[in-house]
Amino acid sequence: NAGVTQTPKFQVLKTGQSMTLQCAQDMNHEYMSWYRQDPGMGLRLIHYSVGAGITDQGEVPNGYNVSRSTTEDFPLRLLSAAPSQTSVYFCASSPTFTPYGYTFGSGTRLTVV
Amino acid sequence: GIQVEQSPPDLILQEGANSTLRCNFSDSVNNLQWFHQNPWGQLINLFYIPSGTKQNGRLSATTVATERYSLLYISSSQTTDSGVYFCAVGGATNKLIFGTGTLLAVQP
Secondary structure, three states, X not given: OXXXXXXXXXXXXXXXXXXXXXXXXXXXXXEEEXXXXXXXXXXXXXXXXXXXXXXXXOOOOOOEEEOOOOOOEOOEEEOXXXXXXXXXXXXXXXXXXXXXXXXXXXXXXXXXX | OOOEEEEOOEEXXXXXXXXXXXXXXXXXXXXXXXXXXXXXXXXXXXXXXXXEEEEEOOEEEEEEHHHOEEEEEEOOOOHHHOEEEEEEEEOOOOOOEEOOOEEEEEEO
């Protein structure tokens, strides 16, 4: 039982490049979410999903896309990376349809130059 | 949306001391959780406490929903308690919104 797995752990991108941050959970959790953490700003919700095929926007969705084709996977896509997207990204999952009892991944540190 | 404010922003304690962390929120909530982020960045769920009081070892939490605040108590602090403590709240939507956290440093 691996919990929530995020890949990669570290990534450096050039401005304008695209990439996908992967998040997978093996706990059959319904709810999954992506947060970004910046110094002094806590964690801010980017996108979330209450189940396969259903996604919605969080507090800071601009510049990010998500999809939820399976219960297990919730990838976060940056279509054209900008320096403002330099951050640490966390994926979290919850066993219910609501954000209760979160399990967090270990994070992806992204630098956009 | 719901605003979440945590205080104090920073706290330094000697090992063995007690502390109280506060979380204020701007609207009624049906979901309130406390998290600890250790110095290596790992986030752990401490309490789910939209109302009432809970205790887990040296940690306890109280939420007074009618007055829109929650308190996290740490007793007999240890160096392993160091890190950032986050309060997160959710209301009518399925969004869990985090405060900016309290950075706790426990010195031996």
